[in-house]
Amino acid sequence: MKSxxxxxxxxxxxxxxxxxxxxxxxLTNGLTWIPLYLIILYILSRICRSRQELLLAVVxxxxxxxxxxxxxxxxxxxxxxxxxxxADPLLAGIIRIVSDTCEHNYSFFSSHAANTSAIxxxxxxxxxxxxxxxxxxxxxxxxxxxxxxxxxHYPSDIVCGIGFGSIMALxxxxxxxSTLLRxxxx
Numbered sequence: 001m002k003s004x005x006x007x008x009x010x011x012x013x014x015x016x017x018x019x020x021x022x023x024x025x026x027l028t029n030g031l032t033w034i035p036l037y038l039i040i041l042y043i044l045s046r047i048c049r050s051r052q053e054l055l056l057a058v059v060x061x062x063x064x065x066x067x068x069x070x071x072x073x074x075x076x077x078x079x080x081x082x083x084x085x086x087a088d089p090l091l092a093g094i095i096r097i098v099s100d101t102c103e104h105n106y107s108f109f110s111s112h113a114a115n116t117s118a119i120x121x122x123x124x125x126x127x128x129x130x131x132x133x134x135x136x137x138x139x140x141x142x143x144x145x146x147x148x149x150x151x152x153h154y155p156s157d158i159v160c161g162i163g164f165g166s167i168m169a170l171x172x173x174x175x176x177x178s179t180l181l182r183x184x185x186x
Contacts, residue, residue, distance in 0.1 A: 005154035006094070009085055012148040012155070013096050020149075021098045028112065028146035036139065040123055047127050056180055057126050061119065064172035068118045068165055069111055077106035086151040095151045103152060110153040113161025114168075116140040121169035126176070 026032050041058070048054040085091050086102035120136035127133070144162065147153040153161075 005156050006085075006091065008155040009095060009148060009151065012145070013151065018098075024146050024149045025098070025101065027142060028150060028152075033139075040119075043127060043132060044123070047129075052183065053180060056176060056183070057123075060172050060176035060179070061122050061126075064118050064122050064168055065115050067172075068114045068168045072109060072111050072114055072161075072164070077108060077111075080106065080108045082106055082108040082154075082157075084152055085154055091151075097151050098149075101150050101152075107153050108157050108160065109164060110144065110147050110157045110161035112147050113140075113144045113153070113158045114165035116143040117162040117165030118169045118172075121166045122173055122176075125169070125173040 044054055044057055048057060084103060084105070084107040085095055086097045087104050117140050120133075120140040124133040124136050140162070144158045147158060148155065
C-alpha cells in the first residue's frame with residue numbers, strides 16, 4: 001500500500017512550479033478561511049428558523065470538529081505513528097518538499113481532511129442547498145490538495161481523513177436533528 005501511496009503522492013506533486021508555493025501555504029492555513037466561516041454563519045442565520053436552531057447548529061458543528069480533531073491528534077495519529085512523507089528519510093529526494101513547511105509529527109490520518117470534510121458535510125446537511133454544498137465540497141478538496149502538494153500527507157491519509165470526518169459529520173447531524181426535534185416538540 002505504501003508504494004501506491006508514494007506513487008500517487010509523486011503524481012500529485014508533478015509539474016509544481018515554486019511560484020505556487022506561497023499560494024498553497026496561504027490556502028492550507030486555517031486562518032485564511034475565517035471569512036468562509038463567517039459566511040457559513042451568515043447563511044445559517046438566514047436558513048435557521050430560530051436563534052435556538054442556529055445555536056444548536058453551530059454548537060453541534062463545533063463539537064463535531066472538536067471531537068474529530070481531538071480523536072485524531074490525541075489517539076489515532078500517536079497510536080499509528082506513521083511519519084509524514086516530508087519527514088520520512090526514505091523519501092528524501094523522491095518527493096518535493098516546500099522549504100520549512102514539514103511538520104514533524106504524525107501523518108495518518110489528515111486532520112485537515114477530516115476537519116474540512118466534517119465542516120463541509122455537517123453544514124451542507126444543515127443548509128441543504130446545492131449552491132452551498134458544491135462550494136463546500138470544492139473547498140474541502142482544495143484543502144486536501146494543499147496537504148499533498150506540501151507532502152504533509154499520503155493520499156491514503158487524505159482519503160481516510162475525509163471518510164472519518166464525513167462519518168462523524170453524519171453522526172453529529174443526526175444528533176443535531178434529534179435534539180432539535182426534541183426541543184421544538186416541547
